[in-house]
Amino acid sequence: MAETVRSMEFGARGLVLLHLNGEPYTQKPPLYYWLAAAAGAPQGRVTEVAARLPSALAGLALVALVLRFGGRLLGGATATLGAALLLTTFDFAHHARRAQLDVVLALFETLALAAFWRADRGIGSRRAAQLGLHASLGLAVLTKGPVGFLVPVLVIASFLLWERRLRDLPRALPWWGLPLSLGPGLAWIAGAVALAPPGFFGDAVLDNVFGRFFAGTSHARPFYYYLYQFPLETLPWCVLFPVAAWAARRCIFVAEASEEERRAWRFLLAWVGATLVFFTLSSGKRGLYLLPMLPAANLLLADALGRWVQRARAIPRSFHATTGLLGAALAGAGVWVALRDPLGDPRASLVTGAAVVVIVGAALVAQLSLWRARARLRLRLAVPVAAVWATLLVVFTVVYPARDPDKSPRAIAEAAAQLTPPDRAIGLVGDAQMAGGLAYYGARRIALLRGADDVSRFFANGGRAVVVAEKKRERVDAAAPVSVHFRAREGRRAVLVLTPRRAEGG
Secondary structure (H helix, E strand, O other): OHHHHHHHHHOHHHHHOOEEOOEEOOOOOOHHHHHHHHHHHHHOOOOHHHHHHHHHHHHHHHHHHHHHHHHHHHOHHHHHHHHHHHHOOHHHHHHHOOOOHHHHHHHHHHHHHHHHHHHHHOOOOHHHHHHHHHHHHHHHHHHHOOHHHHHHHHHHHHHHHHOOOHHHHHHHOOHHHHHHHOHHHHHHHHHHHHHOOOOHHHHHHHHHHHHHHHHOOOOEOOOOHHHHHHHHHOOOHHHHHHHHHHHHHHHHOOOOOOHHHHHHHHHHHHHHHHHHHHHHHOOEOOHHHHHHHHHHHHHHHHHHHHHHHHHHOOOOHHHHHHHHHHHHHHHHHHHHHHHHOOOOOHHHHHHHHHHHHHHHHHHHHHHHHHHHOOOOHHHHHHHHHHHHHHHHHHHHHHHHHHHHHHHOOHHHHHHHHHHOOOOOEEEEEOOHHHHHHHHHHHOOEEEEEOOHHHHHHHHHOOOOOEEEEHHHOHHHHOOOOEEEEEEEOOHHHOEEEEEEHHHHHO
């Protein structure tokens, strides 16, 4: 991600035609990279913090938007709980702290759908809401391409169809707004194609967009992938799915429920359902593609949980049983981490395990104290949410730093750079996705090598370091006798820095 932003070194031309490793970058539109470049401008370079800043700020803005928009849909109490659930959904928190453009996409799609709701319900100026809708769609397209337009429009169309108002779709998406929603993306791709060498349009649009959706050229998954991935993406709050099903059947889609409540649920369910259907039909699938529907999913879960507690007049025993089992499992996992050191860092494992046990114990004490004090039910519901938040804090501040040497390409890149003069390239056999990280941390060009012939030519032309996954080492061994200069990671993920034996001594 950060390495791609170095395309700004090409000047104004690089703002339109992004580059990675000196070659035109065909994978994503430029908006996230522009934002990261702006964040890094004061330092004169895109640091790791600058690369992550747009994602982090978008995550915070999305939580705030859920709080505001959710309040308009379902009331302040539900919105507060929904925002808390979103903030403590592991996948959302995990990606928001990374350089991840899907979080920015989620923000723009949510802004677009919130603007549609305002226009559809006659809240404020209709023209202003429609402008906001199309502007948000335009930013979503500049973030991740056509999917930023297609998915929100599919959500809107699904909702209107459910409402038996599909004829209102042209009114919801007036034609005069299309230059605002589609124009920026079309202008960018036209400019990039004009500046790029032949073949760019085929790689960036035909292969990267249509190929992924229809042919599964990247991240191909089976049709049923989201049947198990959707619950994983909503951990830990997927345990509330049965509560949402109960609320829909007993509280929402019943005669005594208000039409506004039913309409809000139809909108949120259309949001979740249309997103799932769209990506289920796509041949290429990833869990993070579901990030833009997490606001809707968590608002539904929050409203369902609130209704469940309100209907029960006390927190049901099943809730205590479920949270108790999860707490016991979490405490057991903490003890196991402290004793077995799975992090490969005894101190980090001990701190992590002890912290998790303390969090579970504190949550138990808090629940008992609130129960004895006959505290409000919603306050008692805050305890498990706070416990999850504290656990995520431990994961992000202790576990992730301990695992960073095994995950980051920094050590590999620096080891290869030690062998490689600044005017030479580091060879990379397969695993082209590592190229950006190696180039960023190694400050060297990366030569992508496909097989033994490429490796032979690379060494013959003075190449001194080749990075290769250990399971693919035979491609290098078939080209020349080599020595292992550096080894990172273990097992199937092991990566080697290899150098020709003549180069190791000289």
